[in-house]
Structures are given as C-alpha cells and as structure tokens.
Amino acid sequence: MSRAILWKKWGARFFWIGLLFFFSELAPSAWAGFGLEGEAPPILSIRDTTGPFLLEFDDFMSGSASNVQRVTYRVRANNMSKGKVKGAVEARISSELDSKEIEFEGDVLGYRNLGDPDFGRLEETHQGFRKVTDKGMALADKAKGSGAQDDCLDGELAVAWRAVLKKPAAAGKTEISLLVTLTDGS
Amino acid sequence: MVAAAALVISSLPVGQVAYAASENVSHTVTIRVNGKLSITDDTGDFTLTFGDFTTGSDSTVQQVQYRVQSNDMTLSALNGVVSAQISSAVDGVDLKGDVGTITNLGGPNNVQLEEQHTGYATVGTAGTELCKKGATTGSSGKILNARVPIDWRATATKDLAAGDYTTKLVVTLKDS
Numbered sequence: 001m002s003r004a005i006l007w008k009k010w011g012a013r014f015f016w017i018g019l020l021f022f023f024s025e026l027a028p029s030a031w032a033g034f035g036l037e038g039e040a041p042p043i044l045s046i047r048d049t050t051g052p053f054l055l056e057f058d059d060f061m062s063g064s065a066s067n068v069q070r071v072t073y074r075v076r077a078n079n080m081s082k083g084k085v086k087g088a089v090e091a092r093i094s095s096e097l098d099s100k101e102i103e104f105e106g107d108v109l110g111y112r113n114l115g116d117p118d119f120g121r122l123e124e125t126h127q128g129f130r131k132v133t134d135k136g137m138a139l140a141d142k143a144k145g146s147g148a149q150d151d152c153l154d155g156e157l158a159v160a161w162r163a164v165l166k167k168p169a170a171a172g173k174t175e176i177s178l179l180v181t182l183t184d185g186s
Numbered sequence: 187m188v189a190a191a192a193l194v195i196s197s198l199p200v201g202q203v204a205y206a207a208s209e210n211v212s213h214t215v216t217i218r219v220n221g222k223l224s225i226t227d228d229t230g231d232f233t234l235t236f237g238d239f240t241t242g243s244d245s246t247v248q249q250v251q252y253r254v255q256s257n258d259m260t261l262s263a264l265n266g267v268v269s270a271q272i273s274s275a276v277d278g279v280d281l282k283g284d285v286g287t288i289t290n291l292g293g294p295n296n297v298q299l300e301e302q303h304t305g306y307a308t309v310g311t312a313g314t315e316l317c318k319k320g321a322t323t324g325s326s327g328k329i330l331n332a333r334v335p336i337d338w339r340a341t342a343t344k345d346l347a348a349g350d351y352t353t354k355l356v357v358t359l360k361d362s
Contacts, residue, residue: 050213054218167293171257
C-alpha cells in the first residue's frame, strides 16, 4: 500500500479513537453540569469606570490635602470564603511616591449590595482616611452574610482617594500606580 | 508538542479549571502640586506723620510684617525677590523702607531671604529691590516660607506745607 492509502486507513482510525477519547473525558462532567450539579464557574472580579485620575494641591504647605477623587468599584464573586474575610479588598501603590513628602490615602465611603439580601457584603476595615503604601493596606473586609449565599458578592464599593502633604512640597507632579485587589480568601 | 498540549486541555473536566484567588484593578494617579507665589500682610493702609516740616525731618515709622510663600523659586541666586515701588512721587517727600530681621519659617534647605541693602532704601516709582536670595539646590531649594518685616518712614527733602499727601505703595514678591 502506498503511504497515502496507509494514512487514509490508519489516520482515520486514529482520528475516531481520539474523538472518542475526547468525549469520554468530557462527557461525564458535561452531563453532571446539566443534569445534577448545576455548578457555575467561580467568578471573582473587580472593575471601575474611572480609570486614571488627578489629585491636585492648591497649597504646598504641610498638612495640605488634595482634592478628593471618588471611585466606585463593582465587585462580583461567587466563591468567597464563608464568614468574615479580613482585607478582602486592599490597595497598594507603586514605590515611586516619596512617602516622606506626600502621603496617599484611601477611605471607604460605603458598600451597596446589588445581589440577593443574603449575599455576603463588604465593610470598611478602618474608619476615615488611611495611608496606602507600597506594602498594601486593607480597605474592606467581607462581613458574614445572613444566609446560604454568604460566599457571593455582588455590589459597589465606593472609595475616596486623596493625597496629603507631610512637608512643604515644590511645584511639580508625580505619577503613581494604584492597585486595588479583591481576594476571595481561599 | 502541539498535540500533547491539546490532549492535556481536553482531559480537564469542565468546571474544574483553576481560577486565581484575587483580581486587580489599577489606576494611574497623577499627583500635582501647583505653583504658589504669595505675599500678604495684615496692616493695610497706614499713615506716616511728620512732627516737623523742615527739610531732613523724618516721619513716624510704620512696621509692616509681610508673609511670603512660594514653592517654585528659581534655584539661581536672585536679587529683588522682594521689591517695592510707589504709584506716584510725592513732591518734597522720600518714602524709605528698611528690611528688619527676616524669620525663615521653612527648613534649613529652603530659600533663605536676605536684605539687599543695609539701612533705609528710598523707594521710587521705578521699583527698589529690598530682598535677595542665594543659590539653592534640590526641590527644597524651590520653597520659600518666611516673614519679612519692613519699616516704612518718610523723609522731608524740602520744607513741607501742612497737609495730607497720599501715594500707593506696592510690595512685590517674584520667583524668577
């Protein structure tokens, strides 16, 4: 037999064997998904629509505070740890900021649950503005929800950001990167 | 290699793909400190009174405290950081200013003002330089925060008839 015929004969058999193997692996999970468990894939997401923002000082003396930028973060999760999760949302900045001169601060303004009433919810870790460093700072904890869906989050977390001068600052500007993280606690 | 990879993927049960335990959102934050240049006083208008009208007589002295602030001063040495001028000359009267002891309210690396003339300097309509700064370095060297006291008085350059003579005194702070 020529090589072409050999391939036609055995190549087709390998193809069907491979296909059978593929479906034999896939099928049980697929059937279970439809028929028995109804399991949704884990979701963990945090989004905002603000993007980059500017904090501006009109005065340069120690203690001066910049304008406040409010950012609303949409958080969704269905695989949170049950009960309280400390530091479920945390913030950190890049190390480019001269922390001796300018302090970057965040304050959780509130959380609005958009999901079922028995979903878990977020609450601020600290009251008022707290310094955010490149080591990270806990912004919000997950509080224990009231029911079986305590492991789900669907809501909006509003955070106010500002900068404060710790000593007189020369005119100029600096850019930092702010990272806000949602962790499911697992 | 490609076929092996495909086999691994197809053998993973649906719903058991490993998900990350955390998700991030990031912002670029610009922090801007605006430039400021400010000179203020709380004395307002004042009167200098002559006790005598003859040539060479001096009026009373009015001390005014000026608060000066800037965060964008040139790093170079600069004369006339503080200067003064009058809106119109007064016939027979010289207005004079003498910078007293300057109190620097900033740090040691901030701008340190010095008086430019020892004793009284006559202030005319063209402007008279009263304070200067030396060369400074770094971002701290762009910052000025000080209190500058200036004694103002008038001297009769001829015999004066009784009456009020008014002019406007303008004191200026510059950063470059």
